[in-house]
Amino acid sequence: MELTPRQLEIVELVKQHAPITGEQIAELLGVSRPTIRSDLSVLVMLGFVDAKPKVGYFIGNALRPESAVQHQLRNWKxxxxxxxxxxxxxxxxxxxxxxxxxxxxxxxxxxxxxxxxxxxxxxxxxxxxxxxxxxxxxxxxxxxxxxxxxxxxxxxxxxxxxxxxxxxxxxxxxxxxxxxxxxxxxxxxxxxxxxxxxxxxxxxxxxxxxxxxx
Missing domain, CATH: 3.10.580.10 (CBS-domain)
Incomplete structure (x- = not known):
């Protein structure tokens, strides 16, 4: 599954500013928090970002060398x-x-x-x-x-x-x-x-x- 341009932008923001909240990501993108809710859910599920309650979003395992299982998830049909x-x-x-x-x-x-x-x-x-x-x-x-x-x-x-x-x-x-x-x-x-x-x-x-x- 290819990420959308907005999802790629979210990943870059998390890389640069982690930990960063959903509200902060939405503000930097110039959109509302509900607008990116599904994008964040997909990125968390795929392992591109991790979420910690009351803290924010971090880079996920899918962007680390040891993330073969996340790769498998993305490629399972x-x-x-x-x-x-x-x-x-x-x-x-x-x-x-x-x-x-x-x-x-x-x-x-x-x-x-x-x-x-x-x-x-x-x-x-x-x-x-x-x-x-x-x-x-x-x-x-x-x-x-x-x-x-x-x-x-x-x-x-x-x-x-x-x-x-x-x-x-x-x-x-x-x-x-x-x-x-x-x-x-x-x-x-x-x-x-x-x-x-x-x-x-x-x-x-x-x-x-x-x-x-x-």
Whole structure:
């Protein structure tokens, strides 16, 4: 994963002024603190900077010779760490979705059409919205309550897990469908084959493995 120009500038500021607070970095960049929050999170996760509460940011291990594990994290691909997709078809009902969530113990379901192409996702929050005060909610087709494909954040199996983590943080989601174009559909949205899912748990497991190797 290549750093953005602003992330590179943040790294240089930390090199020059460490320890430096997030507020000081934002002031030197001429932006607000919330604007760089995701940049700082990515840099900490990748090991470019370290953070100490009430002290500030320091140069991280990724900029030191012994940082092979951080290099591995940046170069691990989504396909190396993803889980199997937990899928439900669009003609399933809200009741079917509730059962699948509990049986598979997942935080969301990927919704596909009859050809197995991505058309949406459904979460417990989606189901709760339609179920409150609606005694007949269980029979509603899942396609009526799902979050549609156009509103989803997805990722390719060839992307890095660092990029997956960045997208999750920026968009405040816990998992991403892993997709690839199948090259057979006329419509791009119906031509996305679901090949997996990557979650915060997958990324945490990768970090634990790297920490064990330190």
């Amino acid at each position: 989504v396909k190396d760490r993803m889980s199997r997709p937990v899928v439900i078809q669009e003609n399933a009902t809200v009741n079917d979705a509730v059962i699948s969530l509990f049986v598979d113990n997942v935080g969301s379901l990927i919704v596909t059409n009859e050809e197995g192409r991505l058309i949406g996702m459904v979460s417990p929050k989606d189901l709760l919205k339609v179920a409150i005060g609606n005694t007949g909610a269980g029979a509603i087709p899942i396609r009526m309550v799902m979050t549609k494909h156009s509103q989803l954040v997805t990722i390719s199996p060839e992307d890095s897990i660092a990029e997956a983590a960045r997208r999750m943080m920026v968009h405040q989601v816990n998992s991403l469908p892993v997709i690839r174009p199948d090259g057979t559909a006329d419509d791009r949205s119906s031509g996305l084959e679901v090949v997996g899912r990557i979650t915060k748990t997958n990324i945490t497991q990768a970090l634990v493995e790297l920490a064990t190797d330190l």
